[in-house]
Amino acid sequence: MLSMIVIATTNKNKLSEFREILKDTNIEIRSLEDFGPIPQAVEDGSTFDENAYKKASHTARILGVPAIADDSGLVVNALDGAPGVYSARYSGERATDDENVAKLLKNLQGVTDRSARFECVLSIAVPSGPALTYEGSCEGIIIDEKRGSNGFGYDPVFYFEELQKTFAELSPEEKNRVSHRGKALAQVKEEVHMIKKWLEQRLFEEKPPKPDHKEFMDNDWS
Numbered sequence: 295m296l297s298m299i300v301i302a303t304t305n306k307n308k309l310s311e312f313r314e315i316l317k318d319t320n321i322e323i324r325s326l327e328d329f330g331p332i333p334q335a336v337e338d339g340s341t342f343d344e345n346a347y348k349k350a351s352h353t354a355r356i357l358g359v360p361a362i363a364d365d366s367g368l369v370v371n372a373l374d375g376a377p378g379v380y381s382a383r384y385s386g387e388r389a390t391d392d393e394n395v396a397k398l399l400k401n402l403q404g405v406t407d408r409s410a411r412f413e414c415v416l417s418i419a420v421p422s423g424p425a426l427t428y429e430g431s432c433e434g435i436i437i438d439e440k441r442g443s444n445g446f447g448y449d450p451v452f453y454f455e456e457l458q459k460t461f462a463e464l465s466p467e468e469k470n471r472v473s474h475r476g477k478a479l480a481q482v483k484e485e486v487h488m489i490k491k492w493l494e495q496r497l498f499e500e501k502p503p504k505p506d507h508k509e510f511m512d513n514d515w516s
């Protein structure tokens with residue numbers, strides 16, 4: 295029986311969204327904090343898919359239990375897809391949301407095509423490697439001035455035409471209904487009982503190779 299799954303995020307908002315989705319499944323939900331410090335996955339992939347899988351499989355391998363992770367960001371058409379996987383560090387390694395937004399608006403000065411989308415990829419991985427992938431996206435327009443104070447990241451300049459508001463002007467419930475992450479999580483929710491069976495089967499099938507001492511001795515561990 296599958297009894298536990300780890301949510302590979304330190305972001306409190308994401309953690310509660312995941313918990314909400316998985317609450318009726320009899321799966322014990324753990325966060326990274328329940329395990330103490332583990333080495334961080336290196337998010338050096340060139341796609342959201344790669345990075346989400348890296349985070350999920352890294353965590354599952356280290357902790358020996360199935361893990362869920364997501365990767366997301368803003369894709370701007372006139373900037374050839376930037377900031378993309380660099381969304382969190384668009385303006386530098388420790389950039390704040392304000393700095394990232396400022397750089398985005400600067401790069402879009404005088405640009406007429408303001409179309410953009412948020413993308414999210416969710417990966418559910420088992421310790422032996424296999425993973426399931428869920429995706430969600432949401433189209434919008436980048437406006438020149440910040441509007442609203444909810445949300446985070448690029449929300450104040452991401453205008454969602456259908457509701458005629460920026461993401462930062464939406465309530466958390468409104469945003470979850472239409473957002474990239476909300477859509478990906480909704481698919482997980484729809485399929486959660488199948489996912490649970492898939493995970494159980496993968497764990498049952500898993501046969502870790504017997505440690506090979508010769509291979510160990512042949513390696514340079516210095």
Ligand code: IMP
Pocket residue numbers: 305364365366367368381382394412445446447448449461473
């Ligand atoms: P991550 O998925 O936590 O790595 O987020 C990557 C970055 O993409 C965030 O730091 C934000 O800059 C941006 N981003 C992702 N999702 C959203 C969103 O829902 N609103 C605003 N910005 C977002």
